[in-house]
Amino acid sequence: MEKHDNMIKVLKSDVSELIEKELQSAPAILGINVGTPEGTRIASKFKKETRMSMSEVTAASSSLVFLSSKILKDSLNQKISYHLITGKEKIIHSILTENITMISYLNRELAELEGLSTYINNLYKLSLQISAIIETSDILKEQVFVAIKRAIPNALVIAIITKDGLPIKIQATMPEPILSAITSAIYNLAGVLLEEGLEFSIIGGENGSIIIHEIDENRILAIAVPEADERKLGSYIAKIKAIIQ
Numbered sequence: 001m002e003k004h005d006n007m008i009k010v011l012k013s014d015v016s017e018l019i020e021k022e023l024q025s026a027p028a029i030l031g032i033n034v035g036t037p038e039g040t041r042i043a044s045k046f047k048k049e050t051r052m053s054m055s056e057v058t059a060a061s062s063s064l065v066f067l068s069s070k071i072l073k074d075s076l077n078q079k080i081s082y083h084l085i086t087g088k089e090k091i092i093h094s095i096l097t098e099n100i101t102m103i104s105y106l107n108r109e110l111a112e113l114e115g116l117s118t119y120i121n122n123l124y125k126l127s128l129q130i131s132a133i134i135e136t137s138d139i140l141k142e143q144v145f146v147a148i149k150r151a152i153p154n155a156l157v158i159a160i161i162t163k164d165g166l167p168i169k170i171q172a173t174m175p176e177p178i179l180s181a182i183t184s185a186i187y188n189l190a191g192v193l194l195e196e197g198l199e200f201s202i203i204g205g206e207n208g209s210i211i212i213h214e215i216d217e218n219r220i221l222a223i224a225v226p227e228a229d230e231r232k233l234g235s236y237i238a239k240i241k242a243i244i245q
Contacts, residue, residue, distance in 0.1 A: 011137050015043040015130055022126055023047065028110035028119060030090070033057045034102050034130055037066075038145050038160050038169040039219055042100065042134065059218040061103035063166040065096040070176065082120065091116070093123055097131040099140060144215060145169050147243040148223060152236055156208070157224035159183060160215065168219065183222045187212055200237060209233055213240050 019032045023045055031046030035058035044054045052060070069080040085092040091106040104123050111119050134140065141147075148158050149171075157172040157179075165184030167176040190212075191198045200213040208226045211233065215221050221240065227233060 011133065011139065012043050014133060016045060018126065018130060019043060019045045022122070026119065026122065028107045028114060030105040030107055032102065032104045032123075032126075033061060034100055035059075035062055036099070036134075036140065036143055037062060037096065037101055038143050039063070039162075040139075040143065042130075042139065046105070055216065055218050057103065058101075059162050059168065060166070061094055062101045062168045063162055064103075065094050065101050066167055066169065066176075068094070069096055082124070084120075093120065095124060095127040097127055099131040099134040100127065102127045102130065144221060144243055145171075148221070148240070151239045151243060152223065152225065154227075155223045155225055157210070157222065159222040161220050161222070162218055163187065163220055172224075179222070183212060183220060187214075187220050200240075202233060204228055204233075211236060211240070213237070213244070215244050 015034055019034065022032060023029055030048065031044070031050065033044035033054060034042045036042065039059040039062040041055050041058040044057070050057065065080065065083060068083040072078050072080050080096055083094040086108065089108055091108045091111055093104045093106060095102045102123070106119060145158060145160055148155065157174070159170040159172060159179055160168045161170070161180040161183055162168060163184060165181045167180040170176045170179060172179055186201065186203075187198055190201050198214060200211060203210040203212070205228060207228055208224065209228055210222060210224045213221045221244070223236075225233075225236060227236070
């Protein structure tokens with residue numbers, strides 16, 4: 001276990017080093033954050049401290065590219081290359097690869113002065129380089145979504161969302177925004193009634209149940225299973241706890 005943890009540590013250090021080199025060579029880049037498609041932070045570096053925590057940036061970034069990818073696929077039947085957000089002072093550039101999400105913050109004036117297309121191309125190359133490193137690692141094998149599918153193969157719905165109700169990674173027939181909004185509302189209302197943080201909640205039916213469980217300070221897991229037996233549900237919750245800890 002210690003050897004495995006050290007390998008992950010080295011991997012994250014390697015990714016951080018690549019990010020650091022990119023920041024040093026590109027004056028317009030204010031910061032870069034890399035995470036998994038389901039919102040787990042891998043590495044990040046910013047020239048100045050941000051208002052959001054890096055875990056919040058990762059979750060928001062994963063949700064952004066998930067939604068952007070879906071609307072592009074549904075509207076034009078195309079895969080997403082990037083998402084560019086332009087403000088008065090900053091530009092935010094997001095990329096989704098097979099293995100990572102990468103969000104970069106740029107100084108708009110400098111980026112446009114030097115050539116925005118150059119930055120877009122260089123960031124794309126960086127994302128592919130990092131994605132290739134992550135592909136050979138154990139980080140993706142440890143992701144909650146994959147682990148839940150493996151541990152609870154009869155799950156009918158698996159959804160990872162932000163606590164604000166934004167979808168990150170979902171397997172369901174219900175529209176993602178609706179499922180995310182309802183799950184978030186239930187989670188937050190339960191917390192209000194408890195007057196403390198919610199650990200997990202079970203919505204029981206005659207022949208099936210939905211389990212809503214906190215993953216971390218930013219994300220929630222919801223799974224639907226064709227099971228109503230309390231003992232079986234207890235075993236599912238135990239499996240979830242073992243995965244997210």
